[in-house]
Each structure stands twice: as structure tokens, then as C-alpha cells.
Amino acid sequence: METIAIYLGFILLLSIFLGFELISKVPSKLHTPLMSGANAISGITLVGAIISAGTGTDNRISVLLGTLAVTFATINVVGGYFVTDRMLAMFHKKETGGKK
Amino acid sequence: MSLNALINFAYIAAAIMFIFGLKMLSSPATARKGNLISAFGMFLAVIITLLDKSIISYEFIAIGIAAGSVIGFFAARLVAMTRMPEMVALFNGFGGIASLLVGWAVYHFTPEIPPFTAVTIFLSVIIGGITFTGSVVAFGKLSEYISGKPILFAGQHIVNAVLVIGSLVLGALYCLNPAGNYLIFSIIIVMSLILGILAVIPIGGADMPVVISLLNSYSGLAACAAGFVIQNNILIVAGALVGASGIILTQIMCKAMNRSLANVLFSGFGATSSKKQEGVQGEAKPLKVDDAYLILEAAQSVVVVPGYGLAVAQAQHALRELDELLEANGCEVRYAIHPVAGRMPGHMNVLLAEANVPYDKLIDMDNINPTMNTVDVCLVVGANDVVNPAAREDESSPIYGMPIINVDHAKLVFVLKRSMATGFAGVQNPLFFKENTRMIFGDAKETITGLVAGFKNN
Numbered sequence: 001m002e003t004i005a006i007y008l009g010f011i012l013l014l015s016i017f018l019g020f021e022l023i024s025k026v027p028s029k030l031h032t033p034l035m036s037g038a039n040a041i042s043g044i045t046l047v048g049a050i051i052s053a054g055t056g057t058d059n060r061i062s063v064l065l066g067t068l069a070v071t072f073a074t075i076n077v078v079g080g081y082f083v084t085d086r087m088l089a090m091f092h093k094k095e096t097g098g099k100k
Numbered sequence: 101m102s103l104n105a106l107i108n109f110a111y112i113a114a115a116i117m118f119i120f121g122l123k124m125l126s127s128p129a130t131a132r133k134g135n136l137i138s139a140f141g142m143f144l145a146v147i148i149t150l151l152d153k154s155i156i157s158y159e160f161i162a163i164g165i166a167a168g169s170v171i172g173f174f175a176a177r178l179v180a181m182t183r184m185p186e187m188v189a190l191f192n193g194f195g196g197i198a199s200l201l202v203g204w205a206v207y208h209f210t211p212e213i214p215p216f217t218a219v220t221i222f223l224s225v226i227i228g229g230i231t232f233t234g235s236v237v238a239f240g241k242l243s244e245y246i247s248g249k250p251i252l253f254a255g256q257h258i259v260n261a262v263l264v265i266g267s268l269v270l271g272a273l274y275c276l277n278p279a280g281n282y283l284i285f286s287i288i289i290v291m292s293l294i295l296g297i298l299a300v301i302p303i304g305g306a307d308m309p310v311v312i313s314l315l316n317s318y319s320g321l322a323a324c325a326a327g328f329v330i331q332n333n334i335l336i337v338a339g340a341l342v343g344a345s346g347i348i349l350t351q352i353m354c355k356a357m358n359r360s361l362a363n364v365l366f367s368g369f370g371a372t373s374s375k376k377q378e379g380v381q382g383e384a385k386p387l388k389v390d391d392a393y394l395i396l397e398a399a400q401s402v403v404v405v406p407g408y409g410l411a412v413a414q415a416q417h418a419l420r421e422l423d424e425l426l427e428a429n430g431c432e433v434r435y436a437i438h439p440v441a442g443r444m445p446g447h448m449n450v451l452l453a454e455a456n457v458p459y460d461k462l463i464d465m466d467n468i469n470p471t472m473n474t475v476d477v478c479l480v481v482g483a484n485d486v487v488n489p490a491a492r493e494d495e496s497s498p499i500y501g502m503p504i505i506n507v508d509h510a511k512l513v514f515v516l517k518r519s520m521a522t523g524f525a526g527v528q529n530p531l532f533f534k535e536n537t538r539m540i541f542g543d544a545k546e547t548i549t550g551l552v553a554g555f556k557n558n
Contacts, residue, residue, distance in 0.1 A: 004331060005216055008327075008328055008331065008333075008336055011333055011336050011337060011340075012324060012336050012340050015336065015337045015340030015341055015344075016340045016343065016344045017344075018119065018340075018341065018344075019122075019340055019341040019342070019343065019344025019345055019348075020344045020347075020348060022119065022122045022123055022126075022341070022344075022345075023122065023344060023345040023348045023349075024348055025123075025126040026122075026125050026126050027126065027127075027128075027464075028352070028437070028439055028445070028446060028449075028464055029128065029437070029446060029449040029459055029462050029464075030125055030126075030128060030131055030446060030449070031349060031352075031444075031445035031446030031449070032184060032188070032444055032445060032446035032447060032449065032450045033125065033131060033135070033446070033450070034122075034125050034345065034349075034445075034446070035188055035312065035313070035316055035345075035346075035349060035444065035445060035446070036184075036187075036188045036191070037121070037122070037125060037134075037135050037138060038122070038316060038320070038341070038342045038345040038346070039188055039191050039192055039195065039316060039319065039342070040138070040139070040142070040191075041118055041121075041122075041138060041142070041320075041338050041341060041342050042192075042195040042316075042319040042320045042322075042323045042338070042339060042342040043142070043191075043194075043195050043198070043323075044142065044145065044323050044334060044335050044338035044339065045195060045198040045199045045202055045322070045323045045326050045335065045339075046142075046146055046198070047145055047146060047149045047332060047334060047335060048199075048202040048326045048327070048329070048330045048332060048335055049164070049198055049201065049202050049205075050146065050149050050150065050152075050155070050161050051149065051152055051154060051155065051330060052201075052202050052205035052206060052209070052330075053160045053161045053164060053205075054152070054154070054155030054156065054157055054158060054160070054161050055154050055155060055156065055209065059208065059209055061208050062205045062208045062209040063157075063160055065201045065202075065204050065205035065208060066160065066164075066201070066202070066205045067160040067161075067163060067164045068164070068201050069164075069197075069198045069199075069201035069202050069205060070160070070161055070164025070165060070168065070198075071163075071164040071165075071167045071168040071171075072168065072194040072195075072197050072198040072201070073168065073194070073195065073198035074164060074165050074167070074168020074169055074172060075168045075171050075172040075175070075191065075194050076168075076172070076191050076192075076194040076195040076198065077142055077146075077168075077172065078168060078169045078172030078173055078176070079171070079172030079173070079175045079176045079187075079191050079194075080172075080176075080191050081135065081138070081139040081142070081176075082172065082173055082176035082177065083175075083176035083179065083184070083187060083188075083191075084135045085132065085135055085136070085139075086176065086177070087181075087184070087450050087453070088128075088131045088132040088135055089132060090181075090450070090453040090454050090456075091128045091131065091132075091449075091453045091459050092453075092456075092458055092459065093128075093129075093458050093459065093460055094458040094460055094461070
């Protein structure tokens with residue numbers, strides 16, 4: 001258990017630093033799509049939710065909780081990516097014409 | 101290769117796609133592709149998870165994914181661009197509640213867990229719960245189902261402190277003996293939900309950019325905690341990326357208001373409006389739309405400063421039309437965007453992008469300020485505090501020190517405004533009384549439409 005905790009802690013720390021590096025380069029005009037795109041990524045909980053919903057079939061409450069988690073996380077993921085795409089499709093440079 | 105190894109390799113690939121996706125968001129030219137790559141990473145992570153051997157039944161997963169996809173897809177398609185802040189707030193909340201539910205489900209399935217897992221379940225539940233109700237309240241405030249004003253009551257800080265300490269104590273009790281403390285666990289869930297509500301109600305509408313950024317960060321951290329619960333790398337990596345992104349945005353927003361995070365979260369800023377302030381004397385000079393047209397017609401350089409009022413008046417399309425007419429008339433039109441203009445980071449950029457304004461005309465505050473004294477006319481549309489020169493000049497002002505767009509350095513400033521009411525901060529704006537300022541009273545959309553008509557008729 002201890003080694004796993006340390007190993008996961010390492011991953012956490014490195015990812016946070018990587019996140020800081022990546023995000024600080026995003027210009028302010030893209031902050032809204034960044035936020036909704038990042039938001040969609042946070043729906044990764046879906047992976048955990050799937051495992052919870054798919055394991056104990058004889059444990060009804062666990063399955064119910066897992067299924068609810070899958071639903072919410074999926075809304076987060078699907079909605080987040082689509083809305084981000086919709087926003088980014090509107091961003092265009094001069095003279096190129098925007099898609100609507 | 102074992103199935104487990106295959107799954108983990110796929111997770112590494114998904115993590116790489118998330119990282120590249122975020123990296124490509126640093127330029128508008130590549131951002132859309134970046135989002136697609138990130139989405140593909142998510143797709144891969146989800147599909148490969150379905151191969152997990154511990155999954156014995158797929159029906160409930162299918163139900164959840166089907167329901168979530170339909171709701172998410174239609175919500176994303178149908179939402180108006182001006183409603184984007186509350187949409188993002190709500191999605192955030194859903195991420196949070198999902199993390200709470202995952203923690204709960206794992207605990208319910210196997211109550212006999214080692215203390216380390218109990219700690220991670222506690223974190224995932226408490227952060228997830230705060231994110232959920234906090235986001236729902238933020239959603240309510242942004243969509244004006246509840247008042248956008250700060251809601252304060254006596255002893256609020258004490259209640260919050262008791263809740264925080266209480267949940268930590270209960271958390272410790274729970275972690276020491278997870279199997280026998282289901283009741284305590286339930287109380288922790290309830291407390292986390294109450295905490296989320298109490299954390300956001302004292303925060304006013306114009307401080308929402310900070311709150312949404314912070315909740316964004318929490319939703320990432322909640323996913324991270326859930327990742328520790330099920331010991332899954334991809335949740336930790338993705339959650340940490342989002343957590344870091346939210347924290348950076350929070351910092352940027354606070355800096356743009358010259359306030360500390362603590363001040364934003366706890367002060368109930370803007371609750372007491374119409375404070376008496378000294379030094380604001382003089383008469384505002386009103387201007388008719390027809391006269392404004394004549395001045396704009398002769399202008400060589402115009403800068404538009406949009407604020408939340410632009411979104412409220414839905415004037416972005418009329419504004420773009422005016423922009424085109426001005427440019428056809430040989431005038432250079434640019435937009436000055438303050439980092440906290442609107443209700444979420446980058447709100448104005450999305451709004452103007454929707455109206456087909458090219459993004460290279462949207463200029464950051466730091467880049468436009470040095471050029472401000474060459475500008476003929478500055479058009480302030482629905483912005484107030486972010487152009488208030490008191491932030492620069494009046495040390496007694498509550499917003500003193502906040503970086504602003506120096507519209508008063510332009511040769512002439514037109515302020516489009518309904519009335520002389522103060523902005524969100526409840527601070528009188530000396531800009532309205534400056535020698536080079538003209539007030540155009542009325543609805544912003546009607547005023548701009550009037551200006552457009554002026555160009556078309558002449």
C-alpha cells in the first residue's frame with residue numbers, strides 16, 4: 001500500500017507541474033474554451049464510475065450510485081467537449097470567414 | 101501482453117492526448133484540433149476501461165452513458181453563447197458529483213478498506229460535494245434564478261468554520277474505522293453539500309470568474325481524489341491537469357482585480373452599494389446618438405471596451421455591424437478586453453467570436469493601454485468598474501490598485517449606459533464626469549443600432 005501511495009503521489013505532483021506549464025501558455029482570449037475543455041477532461045471520473053457501475057451486480061445501491069456517477073460524468077464529458085468545439089469553431093482570423 | 105497492461109498502455113496514450121490537446125489550446129489556430137485530440141483521448145480511455153475484468157455487467161453502464169450522452173449533447177448544442185458561463189458552471193458541478201458518487205459507491209461495495217483508501221474516499225466525497233453544490237449555486241446566480249448579489253448573514257464565518265472543522269473531525273473518525281462508521285460517512289456527505297452552498301452564496305455576480313475558475317480546479321482535484329480511491333493513473337493525471345488549470349485561471353482573475361483569493365471568497369464584496377465617496381464631482385455630459393454618429397464618422401481609430409452589459413443587452417451582433425461600417429469608412433476598430441470583463445474568464449472573447457468578430461482584433465489590456473492616447477473614440481459598452489480611473493487615482497476607493505483599461509487616455513470616450521447607476525463594486529465612476537467623456541444613455545443594443553442606421557442612411 002505504501003509504495004502505491006508514493007508512486008501515485010509522484011504522478012500527481014508531476015502532473016500538476018506539467019499542468020501549470022501547459023496552461024500558463026494559453027492566451028486570455030482562449031480562457032473560456034480552455035475552461036470548458038479542461039472541464040470535459042475532469043469528466044475522466046467516468047472511468048472510475050464505469051468500474052463502479054459494472055462491478056457488484058448483487059449490491060444494488062453500489063450499482064445505483066455507479067450508474068448515477070456514469071450519467072453525470074458522461075454529461076460532463078460529452079457536453080464539455082461539444083460545447084468547447086462549438087465555441088472554438090467560432091474563433092476565426094480576419095478575412096477567413098467564420099463557420100457558424 | 102496481459103489485459104491489465106494493455107489497459108494501462110491505453111491510459112498512457114490517453115494522457116498524452118490530453119496533454120497535447122491542452123498544449124494546442126495555446127493558439128486559436130490549433131485549439132479546435134487540440135480539443136478533438138483531447139476528446140479522442142477520453143474516448144480511448146472509456147472504451148479500454150470497458151475491457152476491465154472486474155466489470156461483470158454492462159447494462160447499467162450502457163444506461164448511464166446513453167442518458168448522459170443525450171443530455172450532454174443537447175445541452176451543448178442548444179445553449180446560447182451568452183449562457184456559456186452557467187453552462188460551464190453546471191458541467192463542473194456534474195463532474196464533482198460524479199467523483200462523490202464514485203467514492204461513495206466504492207465504500208458501499210467494500211466497507212472494509214485500509215485507512216489510506218478511506219482518506220482518499222473522504223477527500224473525493226468532500227471535494228466532490230463542495231464542487232457540486234457550489235457549482236449549482238454559481239449556476240443559479242449566473243442565470244439569475246437566485247440573486248447575483250452577495251448573500252450574507254450574521255455569523256456566516258463562524259458557521260463555515262464549524263462546518264469545516266466538523267467535517268475534518270468526522271473525516272478523521274471515519275478514516276480510523278471506515279467499516280463501522282457509515283453514519284458518520286453520510287453526515288460528511290451532507291456537510292460537504294452544505295459547505296458548497298455556503299461557500300458560494302456570499303460571492304457576488306461580478307466575482308464569478310474567480311469562483312468558476314476555482315470550482316473548475318476543484319472538479320479536477322475531485323477526479324484526482326477519485327483516482328486515488330480506485331488507484332487509477334489516468335484519473336490522477338487528468339484530474340491534476342484540470343486542477344492546475346483552474347488554479348492558474350483563479351490566480352489570473354484575482355490579479356486582474358488586485359484582490360486576494362481570500363478577499364474574493366470571504367468579504368462579500370459589492371454587498372453594500374452606494375457608498376459615499378469623495379472627489380466625484382461635476383456633471384456628466386449626455387450625447388445624442390445622431391451627434392455620436394457624426395463624431396464616429398470622422399474617427400480614424402476606435403476602441404470598443406465590452407463588459408457584462410454587452411452580454412445582457414445581446415448587443416454583440418449590432419456591434420459587429422457597426423464595426424464593419426466603421427472599417428468600410430476607413431477607421432481602425434479594435435476591442436480592448438479586460439481579463440475579468442464578463443462572468444467567466446474569456447467571456448467577452450467568446451461573445452464577440454460568436455458575432456463573427458475576428459480574434460486578432462481582440463486586444464489584451466496590457467497591449468492596448470500603451471496605445472490608448474492615439475485612439476480617437478473609445479466606446480465603452482456595458483463595462484464600468486474595469487474602466488474606472490478611481491482604481492488608478494483615488495486611494496480611498498475600494499477598487500484602488502486594480503488594473504484597468506485606460507479609456508480616459510483616449511481623445512474622446514463614449515459611455516453607453518442605461519443610467520448613472522454604479523457598477524458591481526458599488527463605486528461611483530469618475531470617468532463619467534471627465535472632460536473628454538460623453539454619456540449615451542439608453543439600451544446598448546438600441547444605441548448601437550441607431551449608430552448603424554446613421555452610417556447606412558448617410
